[in-house]
Amino acid sequence: SAVISQKPSRDICQRGTSLTIQCQVDSQVTMMFWYRQQPGQSLTLIATANQGSEATYESGFVIDKFPISRPNLTFSTLTVSNMSPEDSSIYLCSVAGQGASMNTEAFFGQGTRLTVV
């Protein structure tokens, strides 16, 4: 299993500003994932954070808006840039199990509830 600490747990931000969300894992993991959950919606994958290379973004998400850092195997940050009210969501980081087959459950942080006013 993996324990994920994510902070801040919530924040209220002014439009036009940026917020950086931190995700710390208690063990080394190859890939970390960032998801967005808009109000009343399901989770959508933003990007995969790879250590030692640039993040891989899903369709509809771009690096300029959601820059990601992955300085080591236990830590990642997601920045939400130039925020607008439409960015109000819960942002969650996740890691996969690290068994030999990697065919195991994923683990999630508690999420960051972002409100943009």
Add this chain to the structure above:
Amino acid sequence: SQQGEEDPQALSIQEGENATMNCSYKTSINNLQWYRQNSGRGLVHLILIRSNEREKHSGRLRVTLDTSKKSSSLLITASRAADTASYFCATDYRQGGKLIFGQGTELSVKP
């Protein structure tokens, strides 16, 4: 884009009744996972079923997987008010932990 669809979107039952939620997906998967989320908080992993498995049990939970129909179901037996939450299926279609989530089912269990 999300590849999973769930039904029903909302389900309201009485305590003690069983709750069944269904999930369909579009492409071949390695495994399918079910999660619970209480009031927009973090996700709690419930159960994982691999593509070569057809049924799994965990306590009051029973999950089935039909790869020919690309569908799964989650059954919660003898429901309790504490089971009130949103339930999501998520498919791992390639190894590494990248998941595609279904739309979710909002379950309400009334005492």
